[in-house]
Amino acid sequence: MRLIGQIAVNVFKESVRDKVLYNLVAFAVLLIAVSYLLGQLTAGQDMKIIKDLGLAAIASFGRLIAVFIGIGLVWKEVERRSIYSLLSKPIRRHEFVLGKYAGLALTLLVNVLVMTVAFYAILAYLNTLYPESIQVTWPAPATDPGMLRAILLIFVELLLITAVALFFSTFSSPFLSAALTLGLWVIGHFNDDLRSFEAVVESPVAAYFARGLYYVLPNFGAFDIKTQVVYALPVPWLYVVTTMAYGCVYIAMLLTGAVAIFSRRDFK
């Protein structure tokens, strides 16, 4: 455990120095610029759009980081052979993989936290610009804490994407890993369609196959509750918790696979 922690801290340190966190500045600037423009255009009628945009931005920036560092970290370490000296220290290969993952999770956590704080700060500021007569037309207050549920699930989705990226990068090139991760993510978004595939096709084989994929592939669509929270529709905690548990089980399986592959690997 201690070793995993030390490796994780090193990952975090390196990603900070590698200017990964600069994306946060981009995030804040983008969000401020867009909400300012929208405010001008709609005169405060549509806080929903700004919320929707903000949540989408948190998710997208997070995904970029998750994919790029998720793939880059292990690959870079192997490619540049810094792993040679690291693995000669008293650590086991699974500790290396888990340490890398924990470091990435830490980097993502800090990112999401900072973006969330910036997001709420901007919303709070916008709130001061509009009179009560406009505010009462909004489905939820500007700084509705209910949005935190959506952000929580975004974070778990990011952890899942990272695990997928890390899994692929333990045995394939960065380009292939990125393509596979992206492919899985896209399919995972249409997962619900796979479930009801038998309604569309005649062939039972195709339907079984689609069913199989539905159960095997990660259901990324489940993590997206943006629309519900923006319209202040109820999202039960039970849903949030089961979805998180689903994500964690999936992550555990991916990490187990990554460890199994990585432990048998020859380094060139």
Add this chain to the structure above:
Amino acid sequence: MDAIRTEALTKHYPVGFWRPRAYVALDGLTLDVGQGEVFGFLGPNGAGKTTTLKLLMQLTFPTSGRAEILGRPVGDVSVKRRTGYLPENPYFYDYLSAEELLHYFASLFGYGAADRRRRVSDLLDEVGIGAERRLQLRKFSKGMLQRVGIAQAIINDPEVVFFDEPMSGLDPMGRREIRELILRLRDRGCTVFFSSHVLSDAEALCSRVAIVASGRLAATGELSEILAFKALGWEVVMGGLDDAVLESATASGHIDRATALGGRRYALHVPLSVAPDRLVAEFVSQGAELVSVNPVRETLEEFYMRKIGAVSRDRGLADVGKAPASSE
């Protein structure tokens, strides 16, 4: 108990994409290294030295055979606590300083903060890294990375260290410092196993050597025993040498070859049958002066060639060296 022991250690790499064949990088290496030895692992480029070290560090897995360090199978974490490893052309993390890197590695051994600070600063002094220790490693030259690599290899006061080409990338001054460091490690009782393709590195340091060529052990033992190095003759450099004197010495067979170095200086190749001291005395009496006398010996390359030739005669030519093995 031996410090290092390998038994018929063999590594095949698959090569070729469409029809993968096995390339034999290491072929049945059996070796023992005793505790406290400075052991040179010599061979030309591509001989299989790095492959052997990677197998000992379990960075790759053997196709067959086995290896032990300090009586335990390689890869055992308790062994890693007691060993150190300098990879070939080491590379670390761009954004860490030398000091931070060593702190990180020291923390993996579980040393406390005060202990870590002391170790790190002592080590950096020992390998000759001064104020640069606060610089990020991406700004380091190859020679400086090599020094950092050596420092990280001995951060845990190991009982056995593995150095892969420790002198590469260093200037003559640096090479000497590393040689001295290796001798200091030996004096502390540490077993040093290092690879090199340069013979002189080994001569200055080793109690024993192994010579590998094309993945096979060609010879092992004391350097002076293995290599017929007494051999070939002498190179005598003389200044102020008269042409006439030179001609008569050549005519009488005392000199095989003379190379003019300019300003009546000559490098003379003297056969083994001629005593160089007598020859030099004679030249000096004719008004020449001695610049240097050196033995001319078989080079490692010549030795490998001879050895590989012998191996191939033993086994039949088709089976030699780099020939790919039939796929498994």
